[in-house]
Every structure is written in structure tokens, then in C-alpha cells.
Amino acid sequence: MTLGLPRLPSSVPAYRVPWRIQRAERAHPVVVNRGEEPVDFVRVFHDVPGAGIVTDLWGQVLPAERLELCLCSADLDDVVVTLAWFRPDDGLEYVWRFVV
Structure with a gap:
């Protein structure tokens, strides 16, 4: 049943998630597009207690571009950050989650 x-043909290599997270300052992780x-x-997206889901719209992120998140109002012991994006090559939406 389909x-x-x-x-996808089995010869298509897996898509490597382009994101790297720099956690030097826990409440302000830096997201880097390490892709090509x-x-x-x-x-x-991330959850803020009492306020619900907070959404930041970043638009297009270029290779090597670095963007800082402000998680000051989040519970850092429970926060899960979700990134969603589209690849220009295939037009598909991708989603990746990380914790600080």
C-alpha cells in the first residue's frame, strides 16, 4: 500500500541538515547555516511558558550566515527549538529540532 x-531513487544521497548550533551562551544560541x-x-519556533509558541521568521539564510536566538524568556531546561525551511533545489519543506 502506498x-x-x-x-526517491536509492542512489540519491541523504540530505545533510545544514544547521550547526553554537552554545557559548545558553540563552542566546547562534544558528549557523553550514550548508553549501x-x-x-x-x-x-519555541515555547515560552505563559506566552505559548513564539515564531521568528528569518526568510532566506545564506551559507555561513549566523543568526542569534534570544531564549531569555524560555525555560532553558525544557526548551525545544524547531527550525523549518525549504530547499531551493527540491521545493520540499524540512524540519529539524534541537535543545539547548
Whole structure:
């Protein structure tokens, strides 16, 4: 039974998540695009107690670009940050999560 999803040829290499997180300051992690291509329509989500989900819209992030998150109002022991983006090559949305 198929779910209607396209099947990729097995010769297609896996897509390496482009993000690297620098955690020198826990409440202000720096997200770096370590990939070789820009990523589009980047959105960042995290939960703030009492306020709900906070969303940052970053738009296009170029290779080697560094963006700092402010998690000052988040519970750093429980915060999970979600990044969502599109690759220009395939138009698919990708999602990746990390903890500080």
C-alpha cells in the first residue's frame, strides 16, 4: 500500500541538515547555516511558558550566515527549538529540532 508519496531513487544521497548550533551562551544560541546552499523561508519556533509558541521568521539564510536566538524568556531546561525551511533545489519543506 502506498501513501501517495513520491519514491526517491536509492542512489540519491541523504540530505545533510545544514544547521550547526553554537552554545557559548545558553540563552542566546547562534544558528549557523553550514550548508553549501541558501535555505528559504526559514522559521524558528519555541515555547515560552505563559506566552505559548513564539515564531521568528528569518526568510532566506545564506551559507555561513549566523543568526542569534534570544531564549531569555524560555525555560532553558525544557526548551525545544524547531527550525523549518525549504530547499531551493527540491521545493520540499524540512524540519529539524534541537535543545539547548
